[in-house]
Amino acid sequence: xxxxxxxxxxxxxxxxxxxxxxxxxxxxxxxxxxxxxxxxxxxxxxxxxxxxxxxxxxxxxxxxxxxxxxxxxxxxxxxxxxxxxxxxxxxxxxxxxxxxxxxxxxxxxxxxxxxxxxxxxxxxxxxxxxxxxxxxxxxxxxxxxxxxxxxxxxxxxxxxxxxxxxxxxxxxxxxxxxxxxxxxxxxxxxxxxxxxxxxxxxxxxxxxxxxxxxxxxxxxxxxxxxxxxxxxxxxxxxxxxxxxxxxxxxxxxxxxxxxxxxxxxxxxxxxxxxxxxxxxxxxxxxxxxxxxxxxxxxxxxxxxxxxxxxxxxxxxxxxxxxxxxxxxxxxxxxxxxxxxxxxxxxxxxxxxxxxxxxxxxxxxxxxxxxxxxxxxxxxxxxxxxxxxxxxxxxxxxxxxxxxxxxxxxxxxxxxxxxxxxxxxxxxxxxxxxxxxxxxxxxxxxxxxxxxxxxxxxxxxxxxxxxxxxxxxxxxxxxxxxxxxxxxxxxxxxxxxxxxxxxxxxxxxxxxxxxxxxxxxxxxxxxxxxxxxxxxxxxxxxxxxxxxxxxxxxxxxxxxxxxxxxxxxx
Amino acid sequence: xxxxxxxxxxxxxxxxxxxxxxxxxxxxxxxxxxxxxxxxxxxxxxxxxxxxxxxxxxxxxxxxxxxxxxxxxxxxxxxxxxxxxxxxxxxxxxxxxxxxxxxxxxxxxxxxxxxxxxxxxxxxxxxxxx
Numbered sequence: 001x002x003x004x005x006x007x008x009x010x011x012x013x014x015x016x017x018x019x020x021x022x023x024x025x026x027x028x029x030x031x032x033x034x035x036x037x038x039x040x041x042x043x044x045x046x047x048x049x050x051x052x053x054x055x056x057x058x059x060x061x062x063x064x065x066x067x068x069x070x071x072x073x074x075x076x077x078x079x080x081x082x083x084x085x086x087x088x089x090x091x092x093x094x095x096x097x098x099x100x101x102x103x104x105x106x107x108x109x110x111x112x113x114x115x116x117x118x119x120x121x122x123x124x125x126x127x128x129x130x131x132x133x134x135x136x137x138x139x140x141x142x143x144x145x146x147x148x149x150x151x152x153x154x155x156x157x158x159x160x161x162x163x164x165x166x167x168x169x170x171x172x173x174x175x176x177x178x179x180x181x182x183x184x185x186x187x188x189x190x191x192x193x194x195x196x197x198x199x200x201x202x203x204x205x206x207x208x209x210x211x212x213x214x215x216x217x218x219x220x221x222x223x224x225x226x227x228x229x230x231x232x233x234x235x236x237x238x239x240x241x242x243x244x245x246x247x248x249x250x251x252x253x254x255x256x257x258x259x260x261x262x263x264x265x266x267x268x269x270x271x272x273x274x275x276x277x278x279x280x281x282x283x284x285x286x287x288x289x290x291x292x293x294x295x296x297x298x299x300x301x302x303x304x305x306x307x308x309x310x311x312x313x314x315x316x317x318x319x320x321x322x323x324x325x326x327x328x329x330x331x332x333x334x335x336x337x338x339x340x341x342x343x344x345x346x347x348x349x350x351x352x353x354x355x356x357x358x359x360x361x362x363x364x365x366x367x368x369x370x371x372x373x374x375x376x377x378x379x380x381x382x383x384x385x386x387x388x389x390x391x392x393x394x395x396x397x398x399x400x401x402x403x404x405x406x407x408x409x410x411x412x413x414x415x416x417x418x419x420x421x422x423x424x425x426x427x428x429x430x431x432x433x434x435x436x437x438x439x440x441x442x443x444x445x446x447x448x449x450x451x452x453x454x455x456x457x458x459x460x461x462x463x464x465x466x467x468x469x470x471x472x473x474x475x476x477x478x479x480x481x482x483x484x485x486x487x488x489x490x491x492x493x494x495x496x497x498x499x500x501x502x503x504x505x506x507x508x509x510x511x512x513x514x515x516x517x518x519x520x521x522x523x524x525x526x527x528x529x530x531x532x533x534x535x536x537x538x539x540x541x542x543x544x545x546x547x548x549x550x551x552x553x554x555x556x557x558x559x560x561x562x563x564x565x566x567x568x569x
Numbered sequence: 570x571x572x573x574x575x576x577x578x579x580x581x582x583x584x585x586x587x588x589x590x591x592x593x594x595x596x597x598x599x600x601x602x603x604x605x606x607x608x609x610x611x612x613x614x615x616x617x618x619x620x621x622x623x624x625x626x627x628x629x630x631x632x633x634x635x636x637x638x639x640x641x642x643x644x645x646x647x648x649x650x651x652x653x654x655x656x657x658x659x660x661x662x663x664x665x666x667x668x669x670x671x672x673x674x675x676x677x678x679x680x681x682x683x684x685x686x687x688x689x690x691x692x693x694x695x696x697x698x699x
Contacts, residue, residue: 120653120654124657199636222611323594524649534633
């Protein structure tokens with residue numbers, strides 16, 4: 001059927017059957033739907049499956065490292081394991097979960113839009129993501145095994161002589177597909193946020209989550225085409241006899257590193273910013289306060305986005321051919337807006353009525369874990385320290401603190417928005433058990449790796465010399481990985497246990513933003529009615545007419561005048 | 570429209586300044602070109618939005634005092650369901666498999682892509698098939 005999109009308008013009575021959508025169900029719905037909520041749900045399920053696959057690979061890696069000379073897997077298998085663990089987690093889980101899954105579902109509803117701007121392009125993004133994931137993972141089933149050159153595919157290790165076989169080509173092909181998927185999602189998010197906001201939803205009234213996704217989308221459009229171009233060059237080097245990255249033909253191997261990290265560092269913020277947005281929403285709602293320093297948050301996010309394009313070569317300090325002071329200064333500068341965000345999160349909680357629900361616990365766990373990862377990142381931005389720790393477990397620990405913080409944020413987002421998407425709450429007790437396993441597991445997992453790195457243990461080795469303490473620290477880290485695995489099991493148990501058990505209602509958290517104004521789950525095209533939008537938290541203003549806040553936290557002189565709906569014939 | 574333009578133009582300005590500073594300090598080609606291209610990518614849509622923001626009245630979503638009724642009217646016509654994204658995605662999948670396993674995969678791949686392009690375009694013109 002053809003849907004003519006009328007913007008939703010407030011009516012006197014909820015007329016819940018005036019816009020029922022009769023579409024296909026089951027597998028046909030999955031294949032043909034252009035509804036952003038259905039596509040977002042497909043993204044969510046696929047991304048969580050990828051998380052489980054990547055996590056299983058990680059558990060095998062940690063099992064191999066429990067003793068110094070273990071032979072659980074061969075060296076070649078170990079190379080495949082850490083390559084595919086990194087690739088699956090970065091390319092197929094965190095990224096698509098950040099800007100494909102929750103963003104896809106929540107952003108249009110937060111700004112009062114009926115759908116994404118390009119619904120069919122949105123569906124295409126999902127299909128490219130799914131086929132890209134299948135392509136990359138099918139490397140395990142071809143002769144020679146999956147890609148084994150590390151998730152960064154440095155030249156000349158990734159050329160056809162050092163890494164022959166179909167696994168590497170499947171890796172390149174899978175990345176081409178998921179790369180285009182990300183680019184299309186970026187286009188879609190930008191167009192949706194620029195053109196489909198509800199009346200009164202000015203740019204500086206958008207929820208922080210939507211702001212962060214806008215900047216993420218711009219970063220996607222800046223960064224991902226560079227990766228796609230680099231992958232095509234790499235493929236040409238491997239198969240068509242070009243010499244872009246090989247010294248023999250006059251090429252420059254370091255050019256691959258420049259191209260890869262020009263995508264790769266913005267990618268770190270493409271992964272992180274959506275989760276920053278999630279925890280901002282969660283902390284504000286569960287502290288029962290508006291976001292502290294709304295505009296400061298927006299400008300901090302914008303400057304992180306801007307700076308992120310000028311820091312790529314801090315991954316390449318030890319190549320000896322990059323401009324150390326420039327990249328060191330730019331990397332250190334990123335600590336400033338990130339610090340502003342950290343203080344604003346604490347300021348939002350400060351003197352609020354903090355409710356430690358599972359989502360809030362996850363958000364606080366995010367703050368602590370991200371702080372550890374962020375502070376060690378400042379060490380690594382300093383070239384003298386980086387020369388000492390480069391390619392050791394210190395770096396591994398640093399970025400695992402960061403990405404485990406993102407996992408905590410993702411889980412918080414699922415507990416916070418899950419009821420909106422499915423209509424049912426998850427069990428809070430099991431959720432808290434999951435949180436403590438995940439949070440303690442993360443610290444037990446990463447902190448020994450910092451020590452290992454400082455004691456000189458190199459990354460990407462299947463066996464290691466029996467230096468004093470190395471084996472014990474590795475065993476502690478493995479225990480942490482097992483705790484994280486248990487938390488994932490707890491999450492699965494929670495989904496099964498809570499299946500359609502606790503109906504959520506429209507607004508279980510007494511939340512702020514527009515998505516909590518509609519039903520759970522929202523109807524086709526999202527809204528039966530919309531409130532007047534007079535601040536960045538319209539749903540709160542509507543539900544608490546005596547406690548509306550004017551723009552950005554200043555108390556309003558004329559309370560109660562902004563909560564009226566517009567009656568429409 | 571004004572804020573959207575400002576976001577993109579200020580990002581572009583920053584990338585432009587950075588590419589000049591980086592080129593003069595580091596004399597490194599790849600990064601300078603990529604940052605310069607980043608500036609262009611921000612300036613092209615940003616200047617377009619700025620151009621329009623000076624020529625059109627504020628849209629309801631740019632007006633802080635807009636009522637929901639001001640947004641009334643048809644936004645556009647979209648197909649409620651569509652099989653063509655799936656078809657196009659599978660076509661792209663086979664094209665990529667052709668890069669790995671053999672050129673013959675291009676036959677189903679390009680076939681599905683072309684079919685989806687025609688089907689999707691026709692569907693868009695009609696405003697949907699179902």
